[in-house]
Amino acid sequence: MDGRANKWEFIRFDQRDMSVREEEIVTEFPLTVVLNGEEFATIVCSPTDIHELLIGFLASEGIIRFYKEISAIKIDEERGFAYIEMDKPLHSLQHNHSKRFIGSCCGKSRQFYFQSDVKTAKTITSKLSISADQCFELMNQLQLQSQEFKRTGGVHNAAICTLNEILEICTDIGRHNALDKIYGHIMERSIPVADKVIVFSGRISSEVLLKISKIGVGILISKSAPTDLALELANDLGITVIGFARGHKMNVYTHPFRVIETGKTSEASK
Template identity: 60%
Template sequence: MNERMSVNKSIVRFKDGNFNQINDHIVTEFPMTIYVNNEEFATMVCTPAHFDEMVIGFLASEGVIRFRNDIKALNIDEEKGFAYVELAEGKEINNQRDFSKRFIGSCCGKSRQFYFQNDVQTAKTSTAETKITADQCIRLMQQMQDNSHVFKGTGGVHNAAICTSGEMVVGRTDIGRHNALDKLYGHCLMNQISVRDKILVFSGRISSEVLTKAAKIGVGIVLSKSAPTDLAVQLAEDLNITAVGFIRGSSFNIYSHPRRVTN
């Protein structure tokens, strides 16, 4: 486990009727402030690892950039918690007030709701025809969980992974579920990994925000060990994304576009 991602602390544990003093691992919470073209853009509270991926993934998710080369320079001061981004020539940041405006619109006769106006421009309707078997759904979830040493040590993080139907391509961990997804997105952009045929595996609840993040990344299948919300399911239907939840043991539920999951 990365030594910066957790700290050791003496705690008191109650078990089997007794109090005992033990050492425990506690996950690290770290603020990172992003400046874009010398203007403060956002502060993210995160797990201190893979900062470059998180910043790039976050800016792509927010529609500030589309590709890695839209950034001319990225400098991260890990000690003080600042990331300085200089956009490539000709790239400008849109009015930042747009990032806090809720937008409700429609598409093809369906009611598609987004929390923020920039989501309309960055969330993609999936065209993926990737398929996955039921056994692969269960196996990928187990593989992601087995590979998260930080979660095993602290229990205080979200896990996420980009996978093919047969194996995990890359996994990331963070205290913030959105940060974990941004790190994956940033990794794929930095390494020019095509995601249209990939699968997103996630440890947390599938909220509308998580589903929208998945749409921005561009995957067609989202697997989770937890439940979805009703708005997330509506968005999954509209965005042609297969949402699978409650992957536990040998069972799961398919909430949208079940054609991609086979026996």
């Protein structure tokens, strides 16, 4: 499935003027995950990078720790099903998980599973540092490459980056899904993350922060706001959270030692 958006005709009211127009609307795609022959979850997502989404989703949920634990992935896009085979039996996972519907937005459709988070959340000890100008440039690159957002205004973007450039960018109607897609790319390609940064378009909630911790990246840059619980977790887990990165302004909320003055040399650039 290659459709990220569909054309839709609508009526535009502009004060007293009325006109018929057409614009692109993002696709919302329900994907049912069947794990070892049993229905496990339904994810509402954008129909792109589905393979990577599935890998990242399983890792985020604590189902897998390594990509090699997955024996096979078969995606039936026409019917909206993904069939995943794993080496370990499903009954060993059911005490922590039950079949559920995972919506494209945040909120109560996403459940907090403390037990699995404890197993997979990582404390970050990276000494990687980044300059303010590098933060601004990475956010600018994310904005420039966010073509689907420019067309529809209905998606979130996440990117794994070096200090100077974006390596991979993923788009989805759900901000959690966008991060899971990035996680899947990282796991499948064995990308080292100690010297990487994640740039993100969405609000930084506690769930987002936990995903960043599980991925193992120490610096998160977002154009949006954090929550207080996310910042408390970031303090505990050693993650530098940068929010409201827009234009040439940003707020560094936690572990500011990683953000250096522009003009100084970062550890990874030496």
